[in-house]
Amino acid sequence: MSDLLASDLITPDAGENPLLSQPSVSILKAAPLTRLSLRLRNQSVKDAGDAFGAALPVTPLGSSVSDKRAALWMGPDEWTLLAPEEELSAVFDAIEAKLSGQPHSLVDVSDRSEAIIVSGEKAEWLLRTGIFIDFSLDAFPVGTVTRTIFHKAPVLVWRTGDDTFVIEAWVSFMDYVSGLLMQSAQELEAA
Structure with a gap:
């Protein structure tokens, strides 16, 4: 494994x-997992990764994993974020708070x-x-x-x-x- x-x-x-x-x-x-679709500009990548708990990969086809978090590169400005199912609200709220005022789209696609x-x-x-x-x-x-x-x-x-x-x-x-x-x-x- x-x-x-x-x-x-x-x-x-x-x-x-x-x-x-x-x-x-x-x-x-x-x-089941929490699945979030995140789109944002390059200058917000570090802030989003800090809030999520795993760095957002910037290399095409890349992924980043930390303790119970995974960020998957989907495109130059798009990531799929994975976390435990019960942490949806906490993860979503943390990213929204950190990116407040920065252009981004964060959508819950768990279902x-x-x-x-x-x-x-x-x-x-x-x-x-x-x-x-x-x-x-x-x-x-x-x-x-x-x-x-x-x-x-x-x-x-x-x-x-x-x-x-x-x-x-x-x-x-x-x-x-x-x-x-x-x-x-x-x-x-x-x-």
């Missing part, structure tokens, strides 16, 4: 059974998306069944995050360990995404 997952931010949902459990790959539903954790020695193979990205460690190292398309569904892919990925999709797409991953895994098991 990676250091990023050991931060206890992205954890399996204890109330859910594994979606898939094979010797070479597993899919687990992640526990919009869900996450699954895909892990195991065949995790890369499984993701490549619907995403045309090189997921090798050299090309997509631990900490890398990107938005892309899985078959026809928009997803966020974040590598949190050598063989572990967090896949986020809108709630309305998650059954489609997880269903196709499970179907592809059946082919892997049959091989």
Whole structure:
């Protein structure tokens, strides 16, 4: 398990059974999180990171993790911020207070998306069944995050360990995404 997952931010949902459990790959539903979409200008990046509790990455495809906080780079002026579900109000209010008077947009999108954790020695193979990205460690190292398309569904892919990925999709797409991953895994098991 990676250091990023050991931060206890992205954890399996204890109330859910594994979606898939094979010797070479597993899919687990992640526990609910606070998810915030933040857009702001460059001069506000440090203030926002200080208020959030994790620096906002400024490198494309980057992420930053601290104790129970993750900031994911989505674009030159856009981040997804992750925190424990019960800390929504505290995190939101702290960022709003710190950025008071500075142009920004902070939106709670916690109910919009869900996450699954895909892990195991065949995790890369499984993701490549619907995403045309090189997921090798050299090309997509631990900490890398990107938005892309899985078959026809928009997803966020974040590598949190050598063989572990967090896949986020809108709630309305998650059954489609997880269903196709499970179907592809059946082919892997049959091989």
